[in-house]
Amino acid sequence: MLSSITTLRPEECRPVPDAGLGALSTERGNLPLESVDVTAAVSGLVAGVEVVQGFRNPHDVALEATYVFPLPDRAAVTAFRMEADGRVVEGVLKERGQARADYDRALAQGRRAAIAEEDRPDVFTIRVGNIVPGERVTVHLTLNQPLPYEDGAATFRFPLVVAPRYIPGAPLDGEQAGDGWAPDTDAVPDASRITPPVLLPGFPSPVRLSLAVSVDPAGLVLREMRSSLHVVQEEGTTVRLRPGERLDRDFILRLSFDASTSLALTPDGDEGTFALTVVPDPAQTAATPKDVVLVLDRSGSMSGWKMVAARRAAARIVDTLTSRDRFAVLSFDTVVEQPEGLGEGLSQASDRNRYRAVEHLTRLEARGGTEMLAPLERAAALLAGSAGDRVLVLVTDGQVGNEDQILKRLDARLRGVRVHTVGIDRAVNAGFLGRLAGLGGGRCELVESEDRLDEAMEHIHRRIGAPLVTDLSLKADGLDVIPETVSHVGSIYPGVPLTVLGRYRGAGGGALTVRGLDAAGQPWERRVTAKVAANPATRAIWARARLRALEDSYAIGDHSLEEKIVETSLRYGVLCRFTAFVAVDTRTVTEGGPEHRVIQPVELPSGWESPIVAAAPMMMAASAYGGAPAQMPAHIPRPAPARPPVAPPAGPPGLAPPGSVPAFGASGAGPGMAQEAAAGGFDDRARMLPRSAPVAPPLRQGTPKEPPREQLAEELARLRAAASLPDAERLLMLRDLGSRLAALAVHLGGHAELEALARELQGGGDVETLWRRAVEGLEALVRPAKRRPFWKR
Template identity: 65%
Template sequence: MSVTVTPLRGRCVPFPDAGLGALATAQGNLPLESLDVTADVSGLVAGVEVVQVFRNAFPESLEATYVFPLPDRAAVTGFRMEADGHVVEGVLRERGEARADYDRALAEGRRAAIAEEERPDVFTVRVGNIVPGERVTVRLTLSQPLAYEDGAAVFRFPLVVAPRYIPGTPLDGTPSGAGTAPDTDAVPDASRITPPVLLPGFPNPVRLSLAVHLDPAGLDLREIESSLHTVVREGGDGGAPLTLRLQPGERLDRDFVLRLRLAASTSLALVPDEPGDGKAEAAEGTFTLTVVPPAAEGVRPPRDVVLLLDRSGSMHGWKMVAARRAAARIVDSLTADDRFAVLSFDHAVERPPELGEGLAPATDRNRFRAVEHLARLDARGGTELLRPLEQAADLLGTAEPGRDRVLVLVTDGQVGNEGQILERAGGRLRGVRVHTVGVDRAVNAGFLGRLAALGAGRCELVESEDRLDAAMEHIHRRIGGPLVTDLALHAEGLGVLPDTVTRLGSLFPGVPLTVSGRYAGAAGGAVVVRGRTADGEPWERRVPAVVTGGTAARALWARARLRDLEDRYDAGEWDLEREIVETSLRFGVLCRFTAFVAVDSRVVGDGGPGHRVIQPVEQPSGWEPSAPPSPLAAAPMAFTAPAGPPMAAAYGAAPAGPPPAGRGATRGFFAVRRALPGSGLGGAPIEVDFTALAAEELARLREAAGGSPYERRMHLADLASRLRVLAEHHAELSALAAELEAAEEPGADLDRLWRRAEEVLARVAGGRPANPDLPGGSGRPFWKRM
């Protein structure tokens, strides 16, 4: 088998002093010494073991707390503590009982460890009564499905919990956790999800190792790409097992993302329970249905689209650049039959004033105004997400029959009040197709996936600038509407248990439908999936069953079931708590209302720990704090964006109508303005002063000339994005935009591109038209660009 491993693209370079082991400080060593992740990927499922090693460097007993992420769809099924040659298996209990067992063990002088879920992708491990000089190892076992779309499966493993915006009024009383943020009325457990953050540039405090063993399981594996880390390949030739290992010295500051190019197929797999599983008397099992979507065809109905763009402080840097580009591409995909609104938000919500208060027709002029508004946005403020979601729901509530209602949210998702948002906005978004675009190297994938699932939409994650174009191709097709809706499942000869089938959703281009559930009785038969195509025609697919083995399917179904129940709980169905606990305990899968606890029978001290430490976490890659944290760790970071020159003058847009005296084709101090033609579908001409635009961009370019190579690379990429949007009718500026897109490629000659940009902008700023023979420059309509 021949497999290509695509080299690391992007700019995530390990610190030169990384890999030094435990970090010594004036207060002693940090407790987490190493983290080891081993994944066995078989087909589209991964079995993962996470090993955390804690060491006590203090002269008294220690309790160590570590807040860490796991994949949001992973099912945690095992927990083990190892110390002083003894192994203690963890037991899954109701969360209150597990905490009581843990606290009692510590008070009695015994070692103990507890694992709890704070969010679908945020977990806490506490290890207590670690004696001086001792190492304690904690092992977690989990099963994880691989996301699959457009011919690629993605194994994503998060490595850091990013700081989250915590709204609300602080609560009185003792905080619920040891984090840096106070609990609030909006986020009552804020202190449990806000670990302290290490000062940027600190030596690497944790030894990280990560290995992925790949077994295509009969699928045609063609290519492997690691987008944020450098990996080393071992084996894979002549039938030998293929392993990918993380390069030594990498830090816990961004997600690990591995993309596997392989082919999926329609299937129905039945996995009977093993003897002793569960409490059912009759034979039961789990089924997993995968349906590859049909080819795109038919007529798409008109849409009402609301685009929400997060411009809060955590979006500063490359994320804001990528988010602006993504939002502009989404606006560009709209047609004259659509209506839309653009809302940017931080602590306030803003809209392009030219588009009015409601949904505006997606004419060429309105799309141009929206893109111009997006191009001026910089990061600032806090992430107040609830208010813009409610405003979007109000706008989409005015949709007429026969129109698709679509909400697209572009954000990093770093908020702490996920439950409040789902409760207050979830019901109002029913009937709205919600698509989320997560932009970050440590994205809050759990929350964005839950929000998209409420609206039967899709969640697309963008972890680097290099991934943006590919991600936007996916998003364009998703917001174009599903291929098949109103899906229903009909069993033939298979005893599907009622109320166990996970959400059916809709069939989107390039995205296989995956549904799981429970059955009773003989393993056999078939399943028929029925629905309606976009043009209202009936659609049907019959899939015969195949009996397979393994334990992952059962655990993954239980995790998906628990997620559905927890989402309903967050939406206000609080009587579901008992069912959530019972499902968790029966199938042995951790959830928010249960916890794994491991208690050693041996007494190692005279009482509870004499010292308690919460492990600081890395500042996520690409994040820039506005002020330096404390010497070891910081409270939740606030972010500000540097003020830049106003962009309105550069783009020179003016209202429709005849040009005022002294403008238009007359050359003056700011030279030539050209009118971009409307589409003939109601869009009026829009004036753009390309000379003023070039002069403004030239000033910005020269001001940024002294920046670092990374900053100059980002400046050129951002310039290319702005020119691509607003200069399609100017041949030289359009050509320059195409050239500057190469700035993001590895090995790009930044000095040459910088000189080229300065040369072209200076020439255009001098007043010479790009092509006098073409009234609009290149003549290519900006609303039709790809």
């Protein structure tokens, strides 16, 4: 049996002329993912989708392929199967730790297996193991998703790429949770699972994409279909992509028709699921005074058209305010800034103050990292003392990894605040922005192009205004509703139907009455009679929404919910972060386990700028996985170089090898760090179970370089000699030092400590604080490095 993979000679791997820096090609290719086929059937306001991913092993030894990909954030994954060599293996939904153990045991025994896991509401990972040389394996995912409806149009959105996310926090010791380019940190303890390597610009499209959507209005009058971004062909009521499209942005289809108020019941045994839809009257509310804090993301990932669109969106929000309102504008990257002349608190929205705010917005350019928590905490503090209508608007692409940390820290502080999020990107982090808006009962608007901005801002303007009906409650008449299963009722806004899902007992029938207060404070109600509808997707969509609500409660600290989450997932057959689908073949196809592992690089999202200097630290990353050259966008803080693991002795099949170092698990995020100290990350039953390794993983290429201590000692001496200079000169000196440290880090192929210090010094701020930080940072870097424990060398 082979124990290693021979490196190709230079003449065997010629550069592809138009493939970008460092791209290589062989006759067999080097990426396992061949195709992604998406087939969707829209019926009214629900879509059923099947996703088929095709993998091929181009290598001479057995392969394990890993693919990190997105799905719609409200979609319910209900089935999974694997097909290979004429065999079909149905996936089984299990508690996540058990599913991983089954998968690892199968690989150690030489059997083919696949596992599907959820890492975020819209980020999933599939691993397919023991693909034999030259073999093709396909995996099938079945899902159902609701279509959001607003202003006479429903939207079918299908994401196709996981965009690079900003990863804050200090790196954790111990085994990493995944194989991505970012190390796990105390703020994002599974960062290595959500950061797949990125293809360099110009690399030939490695994956064949097909996508078709058939539309059945289900009794509604379909007036128009519109598609954004992707080139499409239309055949009757079926829309499909033309060949050659890349997986680098969301596919979006908007369907114009009139929704109607309804109460649909879907029975299943002794219980059933209800879906209540209430379409508001086309009335407008009287303007009421409000306090608004606008938070604008100006980090590096917002460069290009996104920064232009974000500035326009923010300026239009400011322009909608009246002199009766108060407001504040916060722009952020690694620091938080406010317009000059407006003060630190809320300012009256006078003509002069609004002009100052817009002038500040027009000067903003993208830069730095996405430190989102601090500005949101400041916004919550500004609104804390307000007695009126409180509104927070966040304009961002949402590309951060510490979603759970942000939600946990803001949950209590944003109660009573209406939070609206504006996501600007062609591969937006919709799952996180939807969850954040949900904290304050607000809305999430997604903007995928400048052409879409005007339409989206009209929606946002109405949302910032007062809702049509508040203080909503439900009263059942002849329908035995199970109270704890009912989704959040919220408020009714102009042009936005109210949708409530829940479960009921017994025979279907009766009615639900929605009650609340209108804008004038007068009682308002609407009674809706139930009708039975044969739509099994309703049950799965309700279960998915229920699981998301429970997982958000878990993320903000209620860890008693774990068993309830697992039980709900298994009972209704819907994938969540605590469970996984696993498919295991009974046939033995190879001896031992896979000898080569590849994580599929993903496209850089369309519209993202990619400076070549950002590629340097990642040039060798993909080769460690046998994949294509990869890189990391400039706004991402580059991790410490990969540490080549020492192969531990093999243990019993399916168990962690003896003496292996556990990853972030129930006992802690690393030596001496408790689970809850790491931002409420999920424990080993959810996503942090150490990856059992029946066979030794491949060694990563290259070892970290140590920084030149003599050069850093000279920088430190120069700082100490200049301690008495005026503040302005010292600040300029610190910025220059930051630029030199950044260049040194690139020269070294990435160095986390140097890069972190460089970002701080270039970001500006209080001179004394930065000066002290620079001296302490350089002192730490010039000390002799401690010898790492043998298991980390």
